[in-house]
Amino acid sequence: KAGVTQTPRYLIKTRGQQVTLSCSPISGHRSVSWYQQTPGQGLQFLFEYFSETQRNKGNFPGRFSGRQFSNSRSEMNVSTLELGDSALYLCASTEGSFLYNEQFFGPGTRLTVL
Amino acid sequence: AQSVTQLGSHVSVSEGALVLLRCNYSSSVPPYLFWYVQYPNQGLQLLLKYTSAATLVKGINGFEAEFKKSETSFHLTKPSAHMSDAAEYFCAVTPGIGSQGNLIFGKGTKLSVKP
Numbered sequence: 001k002a003g004v005t006q007t008p009r010y011l012i013k014t015r016g017q018q019v020t021l022s023c024s025p026i027s028g029h030r031s032v033s034w035y036q037q038t039p040g041q042g043l044q045f046l047f048e049y050f051s052e053t054q055r056n057k058g059n060f061p062g063r064f065s066g067r068q069f070s071n072s073r074s075e076m077n078v079s080t081l082e083l084g085d086s087a088l089y090l091c092a093s094t095e096g097s098f099l100y101n102e103q104f105f106g107p108g109t110r111l112t113v114l
Numbered sequence: 115a116q117s118v119t120q121l122g123s124h125v126s127v128s129e130g131a132l133v134l135l136r137c138n139y140s141s142s143v144p145p146y147l148f149w150y151v152q153y154p155n156q157g158l159q160l161l162l163k164y165t166s167a168a169t170l171v172k173g174i175n176g177f178e179a180e181f182k183k184s185e186t187s188f189h190l191t192k193p194s195a196h197m198s199d200a201a202e203y204f205c206a207v208t209p210g211i212g213s214q215g216n217l218i219f220g221k222g223t224k225l226s227v228k229p
Contacts, residue, residue, distance in 0.1 A: 065118070107156055
């Protein structure tokens with residue numbers, strides 16, 4: 001099986017712009033979670049989607065949003081980019097609950113905001 | 115609220131020496147605990163997880179961790195370090211049974227292995 005893929009791998013944007021990141025989960029996985037990783041804050045949970053529904057949400061402003069499509073692919077969008085949004089964004093997929101099934105992570109999208 | 119503290123942002127060991135990475139958690143409910151490893155320019159890989167079964171959990175690549183409720187700890191160990199173990203390691207916690215929850219990660223410990 002192919003692993004979790006994330007596109008693009010690298011992205012440079014300027015303040016005020018918006019960005020959309022894409023995640024394709026492992027075939028058969030219906031849950032997709034998103035995380036932000038920064039040197040200062042570490043790994044922080046953004047949100048989780050399961051069967052096109054947001055099942056869980058972290059403590060991020062409304063500028064961060066996501067969605068999941070019927071084929072389980074997921075996108076996250078960040079509007080009105082700020083310098084502090086520069087980070088590695090990781091996507092992870094699992095068959096059902098990550099409590100009982102392994103959560104597989106993609107390689108991430110590195111976003112730089114200038 | 116749950117939290118995870120990893121003691122030591124950097125740990126350096128010699129090849130063949132014991133690896134000990136420390137993790138302490140705070141949780142008001144019985145937790146599930148995880149250790150992940152991240153190699154440079156890669157995503158995270160699950161090493162092992164504790165889900166209220168055996169307190170000593172064996173994972174991949176020779177790693178194991180012991181859940182100690184009295185010490186609120188879940189330290190990661192490996193008897194003999196290998197050069198390929200050099201990476202960053204993350205401990206994570208989530209509420210256990212009955213909750214989807216989300217993973218709360220520690221700040222990570224970067225492991226260096228000297229030849």
